Amino acid sequence: MSEFLIVGGGVIGMMTTLQLADAGHSVTLVERRCCGQEASWAGGGIVSPLYPWRYGPAVSRLSRWSEGFYPELALRLREESGVDPEYRQKGLLYLRVEDEARALEWAREEGKRLERVDADFLYAREPQAAPGFQEALWMPTLGSIRNPRLVSSLRTRLAAMPRVTLHEEVEVTGFEVAGGRVLAVQTTRGDLAGGQVVVSGGAWAAGLLETLGVALPVRPVKGQMILFKAPPGLVQRVVLMDGRYVIPRADGRVLAGSTLEECGFDKTTDAEARASLRASATAIIPALADCEVEHHWAGLRPGSPDGVPFIGAVPGIDNLHVNAGHYRNGLVLAPASTRLLVDRLLGREPILDPTPYALEGRC
Template identity: 80%
Template sequence: MSEFLVVGGGVIGMMTTLQLADAGHSVTLLERGDCGREASWAGGGIVSPLYPWRYSAPISRLSTWSEGFYPELALRLLEETGIDPEYRQKGLLYLRVDDEAKAMAWAREVGKPLERVEADFLYAKEPQAAPGLSEALWMPTLGSIRNPRLVRAQRARLASMPRVTLREQCEVTGFEQAGGRIAAVRTASGPVSGEQVVVCGGAWAAGLLERVDVRLPVRPVKGQMILFKAPPGLVRRVVLMDGRYVIPRADGRVLAGSTLEECGFDTSTTSEARESLWQSAVSIIPALADCEVEHHWAGLRPGSPDGVPFIGRVPGVDNLSVNAGHYRNGLVLAPASTRLLVDQLLGREPIIDPAPYRLER
């Protein structure tokens, strides 16, 4: 029996497992499919909320801590696995921001570099950006990571760690309770035991906790994205306009996203979304009109009421914890939210106040 049993193998579950194993503990990770192939794979990889000044303080505290963690994590995983997560810190250009005063006030308050720049600066940084703009906002410290490579690297690292047991294609079907504790986790291939159980099930977390009569207000919210096959250098950095964005990769490919759709667990793609995403991308970078759309996909975000994740003990069950409900910012918040939970599990001083993230019964 492992000391910890983690349910859900997305970026949150894998990062939790890595931190617990780093601290010397045995961990079994259960994943219903393949690790990292749901929302963690489907997202864009921007290491910041899209418009960070529009979020509440609990989200800002997590994102600020997390942003500084990714360069170190990317280098570590490259060294340990040979897989490069492609962390790039090229900054972000915000075009047509209608609440600029709020953005600048937020930046001053949190000490984040953010400045208004003129057209000459904008087009020197991003020559193919939408023409005719007189100004933009520039955040030079923003980074992005190629999340499919991040999750591949994390999985490879966990698979090489002697304290970690990976069990993929292992769907959790319920929990066995005894004396106010989880005695075992039921799976299609039989029960699995752990001294402590952590649910990191993303959009599926609410359904899991329903089986112990706990209501978690987390729901699936679909997001569709497209990928352009573009020449290297066509787009140099993340550009955001009117709530949509383009994200360049090192090989030239450019992601464009994303939609927000309330349609349950449906992950089908639609021609309407593809056309809308294409139009948005071409309005940001007109030269993308000449590039092939190579891929179109959808993922399910774990939506929560205010976008604030639930992190901590599950009320009424002594050895059950949760880390879910990150909505649009799962990858952004993963380092801090997993560290915050692991601090609590191991009795360490938490990196930030855990109170805003507690699940109330």
């Protein structure tokens, strides 16, 4: 029996496993598919909420801590796994921001670099941006990471760690509970036991806890994205306009996203969304109209009230914990939210006040 059993092998589950194993503990990670193939793979990889000033302090605190952690994490994973997560810190350009005054006020309050720039600045940095803009907002510190490579590097690193046991293609069906403790996690391949159990199942977390009579307000929210096969250098940095964005990769490919759809666990794609995403992308970077749409996919975000994740102990069950409900910011908040939970699990001083994320009083 491992000291810790993690249910859900997305970026939250894998980062939790990595930190616990780094601290010298044995960890078993159980994933219903292959690790990192759901929302962690499907997202865009921007290491910031899209419009950070529109979130409350609970999300902002996690985001601020995580953003500073990613350069170090990416370097470590590249060295230890041989897979480069392709962290790029080239900034973000905001076009047509309706609440610009609030954004600049937020930046002053938070000590965050965000400034209004003129057309010369905009087109010097992004020559292919849509013409006609007289100004933009510029956040020079923003980074992005190639999330499929991030999850691949995390999985590769975990698979090489002797204290980590990975169970993939294994679905959790329930929990055996007695005396206020989880005795075993029931799966399609038999029961598994762990001293402490963490549910980090993303959009599926609510269904897992429902088997215990715990009503976790986390729901799936579909997001569709497309990928352009573009020449290297066409787009240099993340550009955001009217809630849609383009994200360049090192090989020239450009992601464009994303939709927000309330349709349960349906992950099908459709022509209407594809056309809408293409129209948004070409409105930001007109030259993308000449590029092939190479791929179109959908993922399921774990939606939660106000986008504030649930991080901490499940009331009434001594050894059960949850880390889920990050909505659009799972990858953004993953380093801080996993560190916060691991601090609690190991009895360390937490990096942040855990109160806003507790389940008690919110479920």
